[in-house]
Amino acid sequence: MFKPLTILVLLIILSIASFLFALSVGSLPLSYMDILEVLKGGGSDITQTVILELRLPRAYVAFLTGGLLSLAGMLMQVLLRNPLADPYILGVSGGASVGAMLAISAGLVSSLISVSAFIGALISILLVFGLAHGRGSWNPSRLLLTGVVIAAGWGAIINFILSVSPDQSLKGMLFWLMGDLSYVQADHLSDPSMPVILIAGLLFSLMLARSLNILSHGEMQASVLGISLKPIRLSLFLLASVLTATAVTKAGSIGFVGLIVPHMIRLLMSSDHRWLAPASVLAGGSLLLLSDTIARTIIAPQQLPTGVITAFIGVPLFLYLLNRGYRQQELS
């Protein structure tokens, strides 16, 4: 365990470094001086285009998506009190995927694919909420089972659409399902929805952070210590769902980040959600940004789906931290 503040500062430095790395590598390698020049408003036309219209928008969306997913994963894990929970466990991404795939098979442009995905996510959220709430009690296991079954239902619909789709739309669909940032455009930079939702979500999580710490000790104990269960369950569910829906509609269902990043931070620094929430956002953002940079450069000019690389980097990193944690426990 390290001091939380030290880790947080290191994560801020890592985030900035990830951005610099993402802006500098690609088919046209750029030096940090070039990047600085462009950010100050100068530079040649070609470097301006490469940075401001190609690399920066994509890096920006990648970082925000990673932050959204990690925060959503952390909230889902507390809501369901289940370490295996991830942002997609309750079917939000399934609904979004069905929406996106219907839009892709109808041949719609990418902005309409996002709209369609968001509508799919919303339908899924409302469906799970309505069914799990039903009449009366709303406990974590009922919510979890409802969500998992709805997600399975979406899975069946996705497979159905995949099997009846013509070959030319299949690749687009598969990339979307694995998580893909290749269609990000310059106008994403001026779209405030992602940063606003991420920052609002982070602030709201920080406001609830002490309650989340207590909720990890069970709902009964939370109630004893003065937390009203109904409002906090509802806000966690809605908040995590909205964060997930925002990420999924912009970047497809990128797996793994939302599940693993909160656990990595718990192993590294603290389970106190006042540290865990901001650290997860920074670590998730950096992990996804680095993964995406590698995904678009490693076998260039061909691009890989981002979701493939997140797991390639994340799996060994997580296993290392987990083993290190256990070794420390055995020594102490």
Next chain:
Amino acid sequence: MSLLSTSNLNIRIGNTPVCHKLNITCEAGEVWGILGRNGKGKTTLLHTLAGLRPSVSGEILIRENNILELSRKKIARQLGVLLQHHEDSFPATVLETVITGRHPHLNNWQWESPSDWECAHQALSTVQLSHLSERPINQLSGGERQRVAIATLITQNPDIMLLDEPNSHLDLKYQIQLLNQLCQQTRAQGKTIIMTLHDINLAARYCDKLILLPGDGETLTGTSKELLNESNLHKLYDHPISRIESDGYPVFITK
């Protein structure tokens, strides 16, 4: 003014009555015990008194205020519960767990002040766990975990303490030390304790008053001296029990 009282409280588990028209008044400085067999509703009664589950009818008053009209936070500033089961989904340290007791006394954005941490450290030293304050909670033994829960309750510092089997998992030494400490403080500072117990001798030693739950919905309430006799206990536990004297104290043993 009584700290906690009930009027005509009626509780059921499904169709089984736990208590019917229960009237108790817990005054400052009193220690109450709830005795009964397994599954007769000791924990249910305790949870109902804490407002954690609804009653069928009747009222529960905390300092003359109906518990239904108080927010969970307002309740938590005055009433704390030692639960029987402890859940730890994610790794937290002992100290991080104990400090959660300050939650009801803090606002949404507030961080714990040095005096809050002082409370937590004090509580840990009361339960003799200061040396484990940085230990992850899931590495503790059952008895140590129980002492962490007691320390959390002490940190919460409520005037009304509801204890569900406070001595479970505890060594004899800690059973006596911790009950001594809690009951002394309760009497000295004008607080009140209501606890469920399995051990009649601990009830005789610590409780001023008792609620006996034979399980048919009828309850017996009164002072320990009046209620702890062989015939009541035989009926309560469905097993003959004899009372002997040792050092001037009553001792109850099974026949």
